Amino acid sequence: MSVLPSIEEKASYVEHMFSRIASNYDRANRVMTFGMDQSWRQKVVDLVAPPFNGRALDIGAGTGDFLPLLAEWIPRGVVVGADFCLPMMQAGQPKIDAIANGAVAAFVQGDALQLPFSDDCFDAITTGFMMRNVIDIPATFRELWRVARPGGVIACLEVARPRYALLRLGHRVYFEGLTPWIGALVGSDRQAYAYLPQSARAFPSPPELAQIMQESGWCHVYYTLQSMGAVAIHIGVKLM
Numbered sequence: 001m002s003v004l005p006s007i008e009e010k011a012s013y014v015e016h017m018f019s020r021i022a023s024n025y026d027r028a029n030r031v032m033t034f035g036m037d038q039s040w041r042q043k044v045v046d047l048v049a050p051p052f053n054g055r056a057l058d059i060g061a062g063t064g065d066f067l068p069l070l071a072e073w074i075p076r077g078v079v080v081g082a083d084f085c086l087p088m089m090q091a092g093q094p095k096i097d098a099i100a101n102g103a104v105a106a107f108v109q110g111d112a113l114q115l116p117f118s119d120d121c122f123d124a125i126t127t128g129f130m131m132r133n134v135i136d137i138p139a140t141f142r143e144l145w146r147v148a149r150p151g152g153v154i155a156c157l158e159v160a161r162p163r164y165a166l167l168r169l170g171h172r173v174y175f176e177g178l179t180p181w182i183g184a185l186v187g188s189d190r191q192a193y194a195y196l197p198q199s200a201r202a203f204p205s206p207p208e209l210a211q212i213m214q215e216s217g218w219c220h221v222y223y224t225l226q227s228m229g230a231v232a233i234h235i236g237v238k239l240m
């Protein structure tokens, strides 16, 4: 049974869904990915490689798992996590409070389609598992391009599907069959974790997403597949 909302309902559906699961989100993530999710985020941050005194934005920051990783690269700079779901950021506030290397870090409430930042202000932009949830992917990439500095880099982490038939089958059984049940047990919300594989199915393939990024203004776009193709990281640069 489809749990995907209509485009008109999607933003409010997503915001309510993440509000419901905020307190169990990190635990469910670690269990469902066998603990691999943090290594994917680390890879994303290493790929954008922000300057030590720069400004980084993590959009769709949720509980802020990217923020301490970005802060390690930016001990003299600023790290902002933006999300439209307040309970997710509240659940992640202790991670920000624990940053003690000199980086300034903060959450800001905002919509990825209309960010509360001026043009050309971030050296590095990361986003993890948000793009599936927005109502307009090209418009979101255009808005992120607007707030990036010329020369700024973006890295987008999202779910993908393995290329090889047998792996694809195993992935499908796990992701579509088991994760909703794991989500029900660990994340206490079966509907939210049924949305996860269904939204992944409707999401563009890695080559299609690369094309969307290019058409949205990002240059030198490429992607790298991780964990046998279970996730993809897309990289792009805003040219001067």
Ligand SMILES: C[S@@+](CC[C@H](N)C(=O)[O-])C[C@H]1O[C@@H](n2cnc3c(N)ncnc32)[C@H](O)[C@@H]1O
Pocket (backbone or CB within 6 Å): 014, 015, 018, 059, 060, 061, 062, 063, 064, 065, 066, 082, 083, 084, 085, 088, 110, 111, 112, 113, 127, 128, 129, 130, 133, 134, 135
């Ligand atoms: C699956 S969570 C990912 C959280 C975090 N990036 C991570 O790696 O765990 C998706 C997050 O994107 C946020 N989100 C979805 N659509 C958004 C939008 N249009 N603007 C801002 N945040 C959005 C949700 O509220 C949620 O916190």
